[in-house]
Amino acid sequence: MAILEATHLVKRFGPVTAVRDLSLTVGEGEVTGLLGLNGAGKSTTLHMLLGLITPDSGSVRLFGQDLARHRIEVLSRVNFAASYVDLPGPLRVREVLDAFARLYALRRPAARVDEMIELFELGPLRRRRMMDLSSGQRTRVQLAKALLNEPRLLVLDEPTANLDPDVGDRIRGLLSRLADETGSAMLITSHNMREVERMCDRIHFMADGRIVATGTAGELASHYGVDDLEEVFLKVARG
Numbered sequence: 524m525a526i527l528e529a530t531h532l533v534k535r536f537g538p539v540t541a542v543r544d545l546s547l548t549v550g551e552g553e554v555t556g557l558l559g560l561n562g563a564g565k566s567t568t569l570h571m572l573l574g575l576i577t578p579d580s581g582s583v584r585l586f587g588q589d590l591a592r593h594r595i596e597v598l599s600r601v602n603f604a605a606s607y608v609d610l611p612g613p614l615r616v617r618e619v620l621d622a623f624a625r626l627y628a629l630r631r632p633a634a635r636v637d638e639m640i641e642l643f644e645l646g647p648l649r650r651r652r653m654m655d656l657s658s659g660q661r662t663r664v665q666l667a668k669a670l671l672n673e674p675r676l677l678v679l680d681e682p683t684a685n686l687d688p689d690v691g692d693r694i695r696g697l698l699s700r701l702a703d704e705t706g707s708a709m710l711i712t713s714h715n716m717r718e719v720e721r722m723c724d725r726i727h728f729m730a731d732g733r734i735v736a737t738g739t740a741g742e743l744a745s746h747y748g749v750d751d752l753e754e755v756f757l758k759v760a761r762g
């Protein structure tokens with residue numbers, strides 16, 4: 524069964540058509556990358572898939588159920604992290620995670636928060652206020668929050684954008700391991716082509732609101748007659 528099935532999505536903002544007739548599926552345990560130039564429509568697509576904005580037309584099914592009709596039920600098995608979403612600044616890291624654990628009605632909230640603090644090496648930061656953290660430290664809290672409810676689908680908008688190469692590398696390893704071990708599906712946007720090559724089983728390239736190419740990193744490189752995804756990106760971007 525597809526974890527996520529989006530069909531013929533369209534989204535307009537006034538005169539701008541951000542997403543045009545976009546369809547995609549994500550299977551169980553699959554890590555899917557959504558790539559494209561700035562303004563191609565990636566975040567708008569993710570926001571429709573998460574029910575944050577409503578498509579003008581088209582439909583989204585999560586775990587076989589229509590998102591518009593079974594919103595609360597299906598979204599309890601999904602989570603999302605993006606560096607542009609702020610967590611409450613005056614709260615301390617531990618308080619933020621505790622608050623989300625309660626919001627998600629977890630069975631063992633304190634134990635799960637402890638696990639996430641350990642997984643993302645947040646121990647030394649747990650009493651620090653969100654507003655006092657560096658952007659990379661905030662990103663780690665965002666990811667910890669996004670994994671609290673053991674989502675079957677994890678949607679990540681540029682998950683490692685603010686991380687230094689060392690932390691970024693460790694987080695990529697951690698997310699890949701998680702997908703392998705738990706069978707959770709992931710949908711990731713990124714401008715880091717090496718990250719996408721390393722993590723994604725399947726990649727969709729978007730341009731001007733549409734998916735214009737799909738495949739594994741290897742398939743895309745051979746289709747475009749180039750060596751790697753970076754060069755595929757440049758070819759797609761330059762038409």
Ligand SMILES: Nc1ncnc2c1ncn2[C@@H]1O[C@H](COP(=O)(O)OP(=O)(O)OP(=O)(O)O)[C@@H](O)[C@H]1O
Pocket residue numbers: 536539540541559560561562563564565566567568
């Ligand atoms: N709320 C909004 N109101 C008006 N226009 C919007 C809105 N959100 C997005 N857009 C427009 O829709 C288009 C797609 O934007 P989107 O943020 O989805 O692109 P993106 O691929 O995520 O870009 P980036 O790589 O820069 O994050 C852009 O032209 C953007 O200006």
